[in-house]
Amino acid sequence: MTLGSIDYKIEGGNVARLLDAFTKEKLIYSELRETNDCLTLKISSEHSFRFEKLCRKEGFEPEKMAYHGMMRFYRNLIKRPGIILGAFMSVLLMAYYSNVILTIKVDTDDPIIYGKIIDVLNSDGVKAGAYIPDIDLVIEERSLKSQIEEVAWAGISRTGSGIAVDIIEAIEAEKGITVGMPCHLVACEDGVIEEIELIDGQLMKCLGSGVTKGEIVVSGKIVTENSEWTKEGKVINSKTRYTRSIGTILGTFTRTIVFEQPFDTEEKVLTGKKRKLTHLELFSARIPLYTKTPEGYYETEKEEKHFPEIGGFVLPFGLSEIDLREFDVRSQVINKEEALSRTEKAAYRYEQNFLEPYEIRVRDSKTEITKDGVRLTVTYELYGNLCKESDFFIPKYIVPESEKRQKENVQDSENY
Numbered sequence: 352m353t354l355g356s357i358d359y360k361i362e363g364g365n366v367a368r369l370l371d372a373f374t375k376e377k378l379i380y381s382e383l384r385e386t387n388d389c390l391t392l393k394i395s396s397e398h399s400f401r402f403e404k405l406c407r408k409e410g411f412e413p414e415k416m417a418y419h420g421m422m423r424f425y426r427n428l429i430k431r432p433g434i435i436l437g438a439f440m441s442v443l444l445m446a447y448y449s450n451v452i453l454t455i456k457v458d459t460d461d462p463i464i465y466g467k468i469i470d471v472l473n474s475d476g477v478k479a480g481a482y483i484p485d486i487d488l489v490i491e492e493r494s495l496k497s498q499i500e501e502v503a504w505a506g507i508s509r510t511g512s513g514i515a516v517d518i519i520e521a522i523e524a525e526k527g528i529t530v531g532m533p534c535h536l537v538a539c540e541d542g543v544i545e546e547i548e549l550i551d552g553q554l555m556k557c558l559g560s561g562v563t564k565g566e567i568v569v570s571g572k573i574v575t576e577n578s579e580w581t582k583e584g585k586v587i588n589s590k591t592r593y594t595r596s597i598g599t600i601l602g603t604f605t606r607t608i609v610f611e612q613p614f615d616t617e618e619k620v621l622t623g624k625k626r627k628l629t630h631l632e633l634f635s636a637r638i639p640l641y642t643k644t645p646e647g648y649y650e651t652e653k654e655e656k657h658f659p660e661i662g663g664f665v666l667p668f669g670l671s672e673i674d675l676r677e678f679d680v681r682s683q684v685i686n687k688e689e690a691l692s693r694t695e696k697a698a699y700r701y702e703q704n705f706l707e708p709y710e711i712r713v714r715d716s717k718t719e720i721t722k723d724g725v726r727l728t729v730t731y732e733l734y735g736n737l738c739k740e741s742d743f744f745i746p747k748y749i750v751p752e753s754e755k756r757q758k759e760n761v762q763d764s765e766n767y
Contacts, residue, residue, distance in 0.1 A: 357399050358382075358416040361390040361406065369409050376405055391416070441661065452481045453667045454513035459520065467499050468516060479667050483509060512665065533593040533745065536569035536738040538562040542604030544737065552596030562602075568738050569596040593745055600738040603712065606731045610697045612690040613724035617680050624677040625652070632656070633668045640670075649675040687720060694718075694727035709735035 361369065366385060373380065378401065382393040394402045406413045455472065457465050472478060475494060477486055488507040495505040495518070503521040507514055536552065543561050547554065552569040562568055573592045578585055626645050631638040651673060658669035685693075702711070713732035718725065 355396050356381075356393050356419045357396060358391065358393050358419070359402070359413045360416050361392075361411050361413050363388060363411075366390050369406065369411055372405055372409050376401070378402060378405065393419075444661070449512060450483050451667075452477065452479055452483060452513055453665055454510075455479070455516065456510070456513065457516045457518070459518055461501075461520070464499070464501050464518070464520065467501070468495060468518070471495055471498050472516075477514070483514070488514075532595060532742055533571035534595050534740045534742045535567045535571050536596045536598060536600060537741040538564055538566045538568050538600075538737055539739045540564055540604040540606075540737055542602045542737050544568070544600060544602045545734070546601040547598070548601075549598035551594050552598060562737060567741075568600050569598055571596045571743065596740070599736060601735065602737040603732060603734050604737065606733060608698070608701060608729050608731070610694045610701075610727040610729070611724060612693045612697070612727075614684055614686075614690055615723075616683055616685060618683045619648075619678050620681050622677045622679055626675045626677070628673045628675065630671045630673075631668070632658075632671050637671070645675070645677075648678050648680065650678060652676050687725065690725040691718065691727070694725055698727060698729050706731065706733065709733040 366388070369390070378394075379398060380392045380394050380402070382391070384391045403413055455469070455478070457468050459465050459468070471494060472491065475491060477491055488509075492505045492507055495502055495516070501521050502518050504519040506517045508517070509515075541561075541563050544556055544558055547558055549569060552571055553573045554568070555570050556562055556566075556568050571594050573594060574589055575592070576587055576589045578587045580586070626649065628645075629640045631640055652675065654671065654673045656669060656671045659666050698716070710733065711731055712734055713730075715730045717728045717730075719728070720726075
């Protein structure tokens with residue numbers, strides 16, 4: 352493989368003697384021409400040094416006329432040192448950035464979980480600009496799982512010039528039965544019992560009874576008594592058992608909610624003015640490229656980021672632009688119809704968000720118009736679960752009498 356060739360010109364002297372020397376040295380050449388005591392020929396680049404040495408030995412001074420092939424490319428390249436320096440710097444940058452975190456991708460749609468993961472990684476030094484070989488990804492996975500309750504599993508992998516965090520979010524399991532933890536079913540509303548579904552526990556109220564908030568409806572402390580006649584007379588034995596009350600107590604109750612809407616309100620009104628803020632982002636730093644922070648109230652309309660790429664690698668610096676819209680908070684006086692409409696909408700939102708588990712049997716509303724606004728009082732008759740679980744603890748020293756007697760009998764039998 353040749354790197355190219357060079358065209359030479361030789362003038363004056365005995366050219367025949369020079370050609371005879373080429374033949375003796377077995378020098379390879381091509382495109383030999385002789386015109387007016389001027390000899391031109393082409394020599395391969397790997398034989399050019401031997402050719403020039405031989406010419407000087409015979410008393411000739413060869414002159415280089417043109418370069419061909421790779422030699423021409425090398426010559427042009429040497430004349431442009433900026434290209435060489437740029438290529439060298441590009442190789443160094445690619446080698447460096449292939450081991451530096453430029454991007455962090457988190458596989459989640461929840462902005463809260465995303466923020467917690469980024470905070471944990473930043474506190475451990477895993478952020479833009481960190482050297483990847485110095486990071487123990489296994490330890491970071493354990494750190495995410497131990498510090499973030501919403502993460503059930505985490506895996507971190509390298510993706511070129513960054514890392515990708517894959518997670519499995521923890522799904523809150525339905526509240527189950529805690530073995531060994533007794534509880535009561537306590538009324539959470541003032542109402543009337545209409546339906547009872549009891550699996551375990553001692554019922555303290557019967558069907559159709561009224562209950563008050565905080566009253567024990569099903570007790571986790573079950574006391575049973577039996578009586579027997581002995582020589583000493585009637586003896587009553589009692590036995591206490593602690594259990595977890597399991598069941599559903601359904602009934603009706605009333606709830607009254609008041610919604611108010613004043614006539615004098617504050618509204619957010621767009622002024623039509625827009626501003627654009629530009630930042631220089633370098634790794635995790637955000638440097639503002641403006642000298643004065645805009646005064647007033649603004650909301651973000653959109654945000655765009657522009658980061659250059661080299662060979663598929665996203666460089667850790669670029670520009671980010673934030674488009675802002677100015678708004679003003681102004682006092683506005685609304686009429687009676689608008690105020691009433693807003694209170695009705697507030698009541699509707701309340702029903703959708705807080706009364707979904709219940710059946711609304713009766714809805715009675717009362718509207719009052721005052722000099723300051725509108726007051727809407729809504730009374731609901733609801734049907735649903737009347738009770739909630741209330742755990743309680745048993746002191747260790749409490750042991751049922753039957754167990755004490757059984758232990759005493761065992762000790763007596765061992766003595767014999």
